Amino acid sequence: MNAQATTLVTVTLNPAIDLSCTVADFTPGQVNRVSASQSDAGGKGVNIARLLRQFALPVTATGFLGQANPHLFQKLFSESGINDAFVRVPGETRTGIKILDPLSQETTDINFPGFSPTADHLQELHNVLERLAATAATVIIAGSVPGAMEPATIAQLVQTVKAQGVPVYVDTSGPALQQAIGAGPTLIKPNQxxxxxxxxxxxxxxxxxxxxxxxxxxxxxxxxxxxxxxxGALFVQRDQAYMAVPPRVKVISTVGAGDAMVGSLAAGFRQGLSLHDCARLATAVSAAVVTQAGPGLASLAAAKAIEDQVEIHRLTF
Ligand SMILES: Nc1ncnc2c1ncn2[C@@H]1O[C@H](COP(=O)(O)OP(=O)(O)OP(=O)(O)O)[C@@H](O)[C@H]1O
Ligand SMILES: [Mg+2]
Structure with missing residues (x-):
């Protein structure tokens, strides 16, 4: 890491277009009519990049993006000031359809498989990441690995970033998390x-x-x-641990709660906050995110307004 190490870099290997459709009384096997719909560029690293821009931090987003339908992502990047360093791959970025039924209050998910990056694409991503890491404060690798790729892919990317001496966060699950832990990332945020x-x-x-x-x-x-x-969440380092409890809030959608926590931790540590203060910030931001539809945060001010209501307990074990 050098003096210019200021940019936060997010890596999304398997982004998705989130298509939310409202269908009253959704019934499989019948004709169902959509009353409202919305498409958003999504994926964990993309959500985190968007959040980091709300902290007014310089952000570059990379990973893989399908050549056939990049427009929604490109629009988001230019509107929110995210530097686009995605490696383009043949085919489409996958779509995730969410059918929201306001009557039953149930959500039905239909997920498409998405693209298959090759070994050459992966090599290109390693090259991009090596270049970006030279001026990065932190690299955040978040989300799943495309089905056709090895679960060790994230572990290999962790090695590439660590070789540059740059902190690297990982938020993933299953075999990819298993392998990534072996590579010794700086921070992980599994749920229980x-x-x-x-x-x-x-x-x-x-x-x-x-x-x-x-x-x-x-x-x-x-x-x-x-x-x-x-x-809430447990925040653990070698010599200190905290339990942070969010205030009781009215939940609209928990989509993006984990991303909000990871993004705020990167923003907090980047600003030099202690573990204790990062815990408070990340818990307030995540609680604010669940009070809205979609993965985004309405405003940083809304999160700051509830920071005082987060309870932090220092654990002595
Ligand atoms: N109902 C809620 N009220 C307040 N805060 C919440 C609520 N749900 C989640 N959070 C906050 O968001 C944080 C992350 O949520 P969670 O533990 O569900 O992450 P996750 O399972 O990784 O989510 P994701 O599906 O986004 O990956 C929690 O630690 C908590 O601080
Ligand atoms: Mg999660």
């Missing part, structure tokens, strides 16, 4: 279920979660945040 799946046993108490997080810290990770949904 993801951490339990990684360890192969259920984790229930705070004490157990902190103990397991510390074992991973021994293996080279600096910060582990274990998110617990509406209950």
């Amino acid at each position: 279920e993801e951490l339990s799946a990684f360890l192969g046993r259920p984790l229930t108490t705070q004490r157990e979660i902190v103990a397991e997080a510390r074992r991973l810290i021994e293996q080279g990770i600096t910060t582990i945040v274990v998110s617990l949904g509406a209950a």
Whole structure:
């Protein structure tokens, strides 16, 4: 990392266009009529990039993007001032259809498979990332790996970033998380279920979660945040741990809660905040995100307004 290391870089290997359709009384096997619909450029790293722009930080987004339908993404990048360093691959970026039924209050997801980047595309991404890391404050790799790619892909990207001496965060799940942990990222943010799946046993108490997080810290990770949904999150480093509890808020959609937490942590640490203050900021921003439809944050001011209502407990184990 050098003196110009200011930009935050997000990596999304498998972005998605989120198509939300409102269908009253949705019934499979019948003709269903859409009363309202909206398409948004999505994917975890894209959501994080968008959030970081709300902190007015310089952001570059990379990963893979389908050549056939990049327009929605390009529009977002130019409107929000995100530098576009995506590697274009043949085919379409996948679409995720969300059918929202206001009567049953149920959501039905229909997910398309999406593109298959080749070994050459992956090499190109490593080259791009190596170049971006030279002036990056932090690199954040978030989301899933396209189905046709090796789960070790994220672990390899972590190595490329670490070789440049730049902090790298990872937010993914399943085998990709398993492999990425082995590469020793700087920060991970599994939820309780993801951490339990990684360890192969259920984790229930705070004490157990902190103990397991510390074992991973021994293996080279600096910060582990274990998110617990509406209950808040545990923020663990070698010599300190906090439990942060959000205020009770009216939930509209929990989409993007995890992304908000990861993005705010990057913004907070980039601004030199302590673990304690990052926990407060990230918990307030995530709570503000769940009070709205979609993954975005209405305004940073709305999150700052509830920061005082976040309870932070220092844990002594
Ligand atoms: N109902 C809620 N009320 C307040 N805050 C919430 C609520 N749900 C989530 N959050 C906040 O968002 C954080 C992340 O949520 P969660 O643990 O669900 O992440 P996740 O499972 O990784 O989500 P994602 O699906 O976005 O990946 C929580 O630690 C909490 O601070
Ligand atoms: Mg998550």
